[in-house]
Amino acid sequence: MTDERAGRLLRPEESSPRATFLELFFDLVFVFALTRVSMRLIDGTGGSVGTLLAEIARTGVLFLALWLLWSITTWVTSRYEPERPVIQFVVVGSMFGAMVMAVALPRAFEDRALAFVLAYLAVMVVRPLIIGTALRGHPRRAVPLRLLAWAVLGAVPWLVGAFGPEHLRLPVWVLAVAVDYTGLLLGWPLPRLGPARTAGWLIAGEHLADRYQQIFLISLGETILVIGLTYSGAEFTADRAGAFTVAFVTTALLWRIYFHRAGHLLGEALRVARSPGRLGASASSTHLIIVTGVLSTAVGYELVIAYPHGRTDPTWLVFIVGGPAIFLAARSRFEYEIFGRVSWSRVGGLLVLLLLSPAFTLGPPTMALAGAAVVLAAVAFADARRSRGRPSEMAASPLGHGGTGGGEFPAP
Structure with missing residues (x-):
């Protein structure tokens, strides 16, 4: 794919700011997924304080994995044109992975651990690989490749926890979540390349x-x-x-x-x-x-x-x-x-x-x-x-507010 064709994947200025029907379709999975999260917490409320805290920690790890999948998918559709077939394929694939994770979630720390992990890793590894391939020859290709490298790194503790003994699953998966979120917070730094901080991103x-x-x-x-x-x-x-x-x-x-x-x-x-x-x-x-x-x-x-x-x-x-x-x-x-x-x-x-x-x-x-x-x-x-009786306030964010600064769409 040429640089010009790859550039068409980026979200253009004339693209509607509203969520597409595909994205709303994707969200339907999370209606179900969030019910699994709350039901798992409800099932863990009948024991002692220690049991409850342990269940909150386990459910929190699973919820953070689901949230990261949803959040990165949201950033993908905000940076890339969701009407492109490649992006649509990525979103539908992410939707299926989230569905499998939601189905496995009630027993993800027991007999469905491997199903939960494989679904999560399939999305986190394959998604940036597909986008990176589609962006071949474009400068923006570096971003999904960074995500891919960190996803592979985080896959190690996820798989160790899935295949290892059940009593070690929680601490190992806490490490896995920490790796995934550290990459996000630091901008997925790589040797010699440094980070790609979100502070420099221009999005819709x-x-x-x-x-x-x-x-x-x-x-x-x-x-x-x-x-x-x-x-x-x-x-x-x-x-x-x-x-x-x-x-x-x-x-x-x-x-x-x-x-x-x-x-x-x-x-x-x-x-x-x-x-x-x-x-x-x-x-x-x-x-x-x-x-x-x-x-x-x-x-x-x-x-x-x-x-x-x-x-x-x-x-x-x-x-x-x-x-x-x-x-x-x-x-x-x-x-x-x-x-x-x-x-x-x-x-x-x-x-x-x-x-x-x-x-x-x-x-x-x-x-x-x-x-x-x-x-x-x-x-x-x-x-x-x-x-009451006061005019509507204007946004005055301390995180970089400016009347003429910035922009909405990915920088070249």
């Missing part, structure tokens, strides 16, 4: 923002599935009806708090940033934490709807209170990325949740869920009151 900012908003909505959709499936499979009682209602309201509040001001301006912030790659990488980390908070909250929903009576198990508060707390903390960071400041209401809501946690153990789980919902409602009310 509005498209990237659209994708992050969609994965957040997918995580909210997963909570709706949890609420509906749990309540429909349980006996209808007044307590469960109350928990069902409060859970739905909590999900609506998460949506409201996320999209208030900052949630609508990520695309604009990326468009005017002198370093859109740096802001995009930071936003990716922030949305990882936001989605983690939403998934944790969904686990709390199922526990409360299924068991609304009696005193609250202290370990359940990790999800009932911890989920909203993680969300507020990440949303505070998101606000800083867009405006360079943090609203007191989010910090105050986070502190109130933490301070009230001991008191929640004295009552039924429904009380703890309702208390978390009241705190989120107070944050949403403070947002509405602060913005």
Whole structure:
């Protein structure tokens, strides 16, 4: 392929910033995958604190692998033209790999370890190999080849963990995840070539923002599935009806708090940033934490709807209170990325949740869920009151804001 033909793979300026139908199709797998993540956490809540922490660590490793697959696919479709057959093939292949990982996830640390690892490595190794081959003769070929080299490096601990004894799987896979994310954070450095830092990347900012908003909505959709499936499979009682209602309201509040001001301006912030790659990488980390908070909250929903009576198990508060707390903390960071400041209401809501946690153990789980919902409602009310009658704010990201700097598309 000539340099000119290879260059056609890059996303052109006239390309629509909206996600394509192919990308939305790809996201459908993650609706299922995120339910597997939350269900694995729910299954691990019945034991001791040590057992719960170990299950959180195992599930966290699997979720980080899924997130990296989704995140890099998102960057691929933001840097390359998703209407090209090669990119479409890559996205569909990544979709199949994610599906296999999701199916294997509930027993990925047991008898399905090899299936999970092989699906993950097939995407992480084959995808940059295909793109690098398609870009033959183009300067941009170096980026996928960097990803390929680091994927091969990370494959070693992944395979050692899959073939090794089960009791060593967690620490070995933690090392594997650390290798994969170290490559991402450092820009996949190679000897003599150094790193290719994301700070220097020019990407389709509005498209990237659209994708992050969609994965957040997918995580909210997963909570709706949890609420509906749990309540429909349980006996209808007044307590469960109350928990069902409060859970739905909590999900609506998460949506409201996320999209208030900052949630609508990520695309604009990326468009005017002198370093859109740096802001995009930071936003990716922030949305990882936001989605983690939403998934944790969904686990709390199922526990409360299924068991609304009696005193609250202290370990359940990790999800009932911890989920909203993680969300507020990440949303505070998101606000800083867009405006360079943090609203007191989010910090105050986070502190109130933490301070009230001991008191929640004295009552039924429904009380703890309702208390978390009241705190989120107070944050949403403070947002509405602060913005009433005021003009919309402009993005003022401290991560390279500039009215005429930067750009949206890959640099040559």
